[in-house]
Amino acid sequence: MPMQNVRTTPIDGQKPGTSGLRKKTAVFKRPHYLENYVQAIFDGIGGIAGKTLVVGGDGRYFNDSAIQIILRMAAANDAAKCIVGQGGILSTPAASHLIRLRQAGGGLILSASHNPGGPDADFGLKYNGPNGGPASEAVTDKIFERTKTLDFYKIIAADDVDLGTIGTQTLEDMTVEIVDPVADYAALMQTIVDFDKIRALFAGGFTMCFDAMHAVTGPYAYAILEGELGAAKGTVINGMPSPDFGGGHPDPNPIWAKELMDKMLGANAPDFGAASDGDGDRNMIVGRGAYVTPSDSLALLTAKAHLAPAYSSGLSGVARSMPTSRAVDRVAASLGIECFETPTGWKFFGNLLDAGKVTLCGEESAGTGSDHVREKDGLWAVLLWLNILAETKKSVADLMGDLWAAHGRCYYARLDYEDVDSDKAHAMVDALRTALPSLGGKAVGGMTVENADEFSYLDPVDGSTSAGQGIRIAFAGGARAVFRLSGTGTQGATIRIYLEQLETDPDRLHLEPGTVLAQVRGAALALSDLTAMTGRVDPDVVT
Numbered sequence: 001m002p003m004q005n006v007r008t009t010p011i012d013g014q015k016p017g018t019s020g021l022r023k024k025t026a027v028f029k030r031p032h033y034l035e036n037y038v039q040a041i042f043d044g045i046g047g048i049a050g051k052t053l054v055v056g057g058d059g060r061y062f063n064d065s066a067i068q069i070i071l072r073m074a075a076a077n078d079a080a081k082c083i084v085g086q087g088g089i090l091s092t093p094a095a096s097h098l099i100r101l102r103q104a105g106g107g108l109i110l111s112a113s114h115n116p117g118g119p120d121a122d123f124g125l126k127y128n129g130p131n132g133g134p135a136s137e138a139v140t141d142k143i144f145e146r147t148k149t150l151d152f153y154k155i156i157a158a159d160d161v162d163l164g165t166i167g168t169q170t171l172e173d174m175t176v177e178i179v180d181p182v183a184d185y186a187a188l189m190q191t192i193v194d195f196d197k198i199r200a201l202f203a204g205g206f207t208m209c210f211d212a213m214h215a216v217t218g219p220y221a222y223a224i225l226e227g228e229l230g231a232a233k234g235t236v237i238n239g240m241p242s243p244d245f246g247g248g249h250p251d252p253n254p255i256w257a258k259e260l261m262d263k264m265l266g267a268n269a270p271d272f273g274a275a276s277d278g279d280g281d282r283n284m285i286v287g288r289g290a291y292v293t294p295s296d297s298l299a300l301l302t303a304k305a306h307l308a309p310a311y312s313s314g315l316s317g318v319a320r321s322m323p324t325s326r327a328v329d330r331v332a333a334s335l336g337i338e339c340f341e342t343p344t345g346w347k348f349f350g351n352l353l354d355a356g357k358v359t360l361c362g363e364e365s366a367g368t369g370s371d372h373v374r375e376k377d378g379l380w381a382v383l384l385w386l387n388i389l390a391e392t393k394k395s396v397a398d399l400m401g402d403l404w405a406a407h408g409r410c411y412y413a414r415l416d417y418e419d420v421d422s423d424k425a426h427a428m429v430d431a432l433r434t435a436l437p438s439l440g441g442k443a444v445g446g447m448t449v450e451n452a453d454e455f456s457y458l459d460p461v462d463g464s465t466s467a468g469q470g471i472r473i474a475f476a477g478g479a480r481a482v483f484r485l486s487g488t489g490t491q492g493a494t495i496r497i498y499l500e501q502l503e504t505d506p507d508r509l510h511l512e513p514g515t516v517l518a519q520v521r522g523a524a525l526a527l528s529d530l531t532a533m534t535g536r537v538d539p540d541v542v543t
């Protein structure tokens, strides 16, 4: 089978964002587009000759054809082996685990995460390094630089690989090993949480609803929750992965996981509810009548992780992304462990995890994880919650009430303004940045600015600096507003405003978050002049 060096020209706009490259599917399907990016990855990481790569994705539209192209290019670039999830399926955390387990040279994960899938929706591709985590800023920059100069890519002409049959095949001189996407991941989970305790919980009549949102966690949840742990049949809903996620938006939050929310807030709600996203790295936790914000979930897991076998000797430290609420900081302080504040993006946790400085980490964007892999892990978070519920025999609402009583409650919300004209969004952020030095002490909307700055991160492990990571405004009285532009959108710009208000008064721990946050919301909108700058009045999504 001949190897081809296909002449091509650099394609603009292939700058990877917060989590790899995400574009409209139609863009990825343009002639040479995917191929150019794959070759730029291979070149940007110093070549793949003799290496083993893990390849898999969330099963969205174009997943399988893109994998065939990647395999033919990996063979042409002299990779020794590709390990591929059966049917092209691997959840992001399962891929991260496989890279580590098999000591691979890295992996290619095909997903646009929680973004919708389909011919008119989104597609994505990211490279994870040998530690199983998203490429560092330095590696991402090398890949991006290569996209600008690339003038040919390598591919072999060959028939499609059979992705459906577990076992080993060859593609030219390269080995292709098709593996069960669930087995190794499920085995890892058994080493972290107490399956016997959770089994006993379900055997005792505990009820749960897990919404797989027609995405990749369906097969994992059936095998682990209903299979290994004995949860009742029907515990998993929307469990068959589909290329367009059943026409839905596989983003586990109260807006998009409405079916689950309705169940949990309605009559005869199960004891526990959870959801995961397109590629299985995000999670949502909800108790009977009690939604748990991702920031609060991180705080609760930090407080109670010692109840699970893997964390029984305590945590070395924790980390959260800057816009994530400071609830976890308060728990960490009470435990006497360090809490690191990183920029948005899982890649920033990698060094801290590798260096053993943190055991748990998480983000407001529905991501929680630990040092067992180098990605956030939706099902792991659900299992750790189940372990805690099994040990404490308390409801989700009671666990959260106890946490707030002990540490105060960080009321929290995120406002998303989607598909904003990119120039206007940048102009708004630029204006805020320019105003920063004059904001200290300013009174606005009944609040007083205590401190205002733009977050810049100094990585304590490798000494690298990442500047321009979001504008944060702290108000007197424990409120905070953070502004940043999303790095994962595929259309226009998305402005995110993160609002937080600390309450320690025992009589004010069970209020409606929107009411508590109204004042800081007004102040944030006034300071940014969002409506005048962008023409937008209401956010598209509030979570």
Ligand code: G16
Residues within 6 Å of the ligand: 018, 019, 112, 113, 114, 281, 282, 321, 344, 345, 346, 347, 363, 365, 367, 485, 486, 487, 488, 489, 496
């Ligand atoms: C990705 C990253 C997360 C990050 C999120 C932020 O999530 O993996 O670490 O928090 O993006 O997104 P944005 O820049 O839009 O705020 P995912 O689940 O999309 O891979």
